[in-house]
Amino acid sequence: MSDVAALAGVDTSVVSRVINGDERLLVRPETRQRVLDAIDRLGYRPNIAARMLKTSRTMAIGLVIPDFANASHAQIAIGAEQRANDAGYILLVASGAAEHRLAQLHGRVDGLLYAIATGDPAAPVQLPEGIPCLLVNRREPHLGPSVIGNDEASAEVATQHLIDLGHRRIAHLVVNVPLDTGNRRTAGYLRAMSNAGLPVPPELGITTDVDEIGGYKATLELLHREPRPTALLIATSRWAMGALAACDELGVRVPEDLSIVAFSDTPIGEFMHPALTTVELPLRAMGVTAVEMLLRLIDDEDVADVELDELPRLTQRASTAPPPPD
Amino acid sequence: MSDVAALAGVDTSVVSRVINGDERLLVRPETRQRVLDAIDRLGYRPNIAARMLKTSRTMAIGLVIPDFANASHAQIAIGAEQRANDAGYILLVASGAAEHRLAQLHGRVDGLLYAIATGDPAAPVQLPEGIPCLLVNRREPHLGPSVIGNDEASAEVATQHLIDLGHRRIAHLVVNVPLDTGNRRTAGYLRAMSNAGLPVPPELGITTDVDEIGGYKATLELLHREPRPTALLIATSRWAMGALAACDELGVRVPEDLSIVAFSDTPIGEFMHPALTTVELPLRAMGVTAVEMLLRLIDDEDVADVELDELPRLTQRASTAPPPPD
DNA sequence: CTGTTAGCGCTTTCAA
DNA sequence: TTGAAAGCGCTAACAG
Numbered sequence A, B: 001m002s003d004v005a006a007l008a009g010v011d012t013s014v015v016s017r018v019i020n021g022d023e024r025l026l027v028r029p030e031t032r033q034r035v036l037d038a039i040d041r042l043g044y045r046p047n048i049a050a051r052m053l054k055t056s057r058t059m060a061i062g063l064v065i066p067d068f069a070n071a072s073h074a075q076i077a078i079g080a081e082q083r084a085n086d087a088g089y090i091l092l093v094a095s096g097a098a099e100h101r102l103a104q105l106h107g108r109v110d111g112l113l114y115a116i117a118t119g120d121p122a123a124p125v126q127l128p129e130g131i132p133c134l135l136v137n138r139r140e141p142h143l144g145p146s147v148i149g150n151d152e153a154s155a156e157v158a159t160q161h162l163i164d165l166g167h168r169r170i171a172h173l174v175v176n177v178p179l180d181t182g183n184r185r186t187a188g189y190l191r192a193m194s195n196a197g198l199p200v201p202p203e204l205g206i207t208t209d210v211d212e213i214g215g216y217k218a219t220l221e222l223l224h225r226e227p228r229p230t231a232l233l234i235a236t237s238r239w240a241m242g243a244l245a246a247c248d249e250l251g252v253r254v255p256e257d258l259s260i261v262a263f264s265d266t267p268i269g270e271f272m273h274p275a276l277t278t279v280e281l282p283l284r285a286m287g288v289t290a291v292e293m294l295l296r297l298i299d300d301e302d303v304a305d306v307e308l309d310e311l312p313r314l315t316q317r318a319s320t321a322p323p324p325p326d
Numbered sequence C: 001c002t003g004t005t006a007g008c009g010c011t012t013t014c015a016a
Numbered sequence D: 001t002t003g004a005a006a007g008c009g010c011t012a013a014c015a016g
Helices: A002-008 A012-019 A029-042 A048-055 A071-086 A098-105 A151-164 A180-195 A212-223 A237-250 A267-271 A283-298 B002-008 B012-019 B029-042 B048-055 B071-086 B098-105 B151-164 B180-195 B212-223 B237-250 B267-271 B283-298
Strands: A060-065 A090-095 A111-114 A133-136 A146-148 A170-175 A205-208 A231-234 A259-264 A277-280 B060-065 B090-095 B111-114 B133-136 B146-148 B170-175 B205-208 B231-234 B259-264 B277-280
Touching: A002 A012, A002 A029, A012 A029, A048 B048, A060 A071, A060 A098, A071 A090, A071 A283, A071 B090, A090 A098, A090 B071, A090 B098, A098 A111, A098 B090, A111 A283, A133 A283, A146 A180, A146 A283, A151 A170, A151 A180, A151 A231, A151 A259, A151 A277, A170 A180, A170 A212, A205 A212, A212 A231, A212 A237, A212 B267, A231 A237, A237 A259, A237 A267, A237 B267, A259 A267, A267 B212, A267 B237, B002 B012, B002 B029, B012 B029, B060 B071, B060 B098, B071 B090, B071 B283, B090 B098, B098 B111, B111 B283, B133 B283, B146 B180, B146 B283, B151 B170, B151 B180, B151 B231, B151 B259, B151 B277, B170 B180, B170 B212, B205 B212, B212 B231, B212 B237, B231 B237, B237 B259, B237 B267, B259 B267
Parallel strands: A060 A090, A060 A111, A111 A133, A133 A146, A170 A205, A170 A231, A231 A259, A259 A277, B060 B090, B060 B111, B111 B133, B133 B146, B170 B205, B170 B231, B231 B259, B259 B277
Antiparallel strands: A090 B090
């Protein structure tokens, strides 16, 4: 920087002003140009660390996710990235052991988004202090502000769709770790069931791993229960793939023998066989909103918890139909 | 930090030594403990920016990818994250306009991995200077060192499998932007074809978008060509989903009427209907190796371009069979 | 084994 | 409109 200043025949403070977009244009255009030329000639790039140290601002936002291969988090990240970019921030995504990453990001970012498993009381999350944090796609009162989708309403709409088709034994696949998202969906499912006066025997819920095999195994097991459910409410595209594979293996036809509704975290459901009836999840919007809230937090404003209020959109495709006769 | 020093009754430099794991234990255990206690009491956390400024090291590695929703990049990121973590670095993943992100990461990381589209001469990538950069899953001589998988051999193995089954009209789906990865696969495909003395009429290659719809459209078009190919070589899981949907729509049976081999970027192929014959891509290993190479680059060592030499592994499932009689 | 010192590269009052 | 000067919080010689 002093090289630039020397070459332009000015002081470093002037260079700084030029770079930081003169507040109130207090640099003569001619000087300004000279500095710009010098920067260009020297290929000068400001030292971010020094700037961070001086301003105590990083102009970066962190996002901690459990797994890069998770489609939901990818969608959230896409939304967050766009909004952050618009605000002049760079979104830095880190994955791995939540607490460790959160700590490592401290000092490198102005605010932290985290979309991680939080429900496990055996592994409580300790947030770094002195930096705004926002929980995404989860709500845990003790963890501060959060943004979530309308999971409960979505699950209710999906369940209602199956009920409207005449289903009575509707099973619900839930992930096998305590997760707020799953709880809210379960609530919506239960509400629809009880509104319709339908019983929910315990064998209609099942927990399993988050990948295709999880969906496969859970479906296999559900299909062996008596009485067999006639419809499945499924949380992810990967589960749905596993569920369809299980049906295929057992010769269970979808939708003739079994209807399936899935929450849509990727566009893939449309291309499954049969094409999946889905409820869209406002994942990108969640990323956008999360960044907006975090930006406000960074500016020391208060934020209230947000639940996205887009109405759940059900797209009926080929995987749902009236149940088979008993 | 000076608070900690004061509370522990030592100088800040001692605090620094304690924090940075005394080289050669030159702090008395007792003093050390006092400092540790003070740190704990005060909840002190070192200022990363100051440390970066002083040491000109960030202990972070950047990874720039075009899209968080791309499964291949996710796998690469997973491998890279693990290796970076083992080395005491944090992996920071950014997505978006490559050049912009690369520039924004400059100064925040000690080295840069980038796995982006590079083949478009209309938008040449300008790398930031003064920081080690490594191209991942692409090879462009003018862009410096790179790590790639054995795409050519993989494509050859996949094609050979189809040839061995008796196929002669094997079509190849290629992405519609110039991409080195695709070129290398095409080379393997062509080699297998020509080794077998098979012609490759131009109508057996087709380019399209990277998502499911791309695979769907391309397959639809290929299936309308005369003579119709009897086998497809497909680059991604998403394309394969689209291809299967297209076959389904046209009443083309897989594998009786059409065989499909796909490169596997996710485990999903196993759960498709029919289960997909796939060739595994060493994506995680690529991430691991990329970090190892970058670490060497950061230490000012030389690195040579790497092509992963794991032998391509073909997993035969239900989507390939001998071609239908002519 | 511990303290002193200088300075990393920048921004930002304040004075000229 | 520009320059001078201080200092952000830390690390790393070097001296004690």
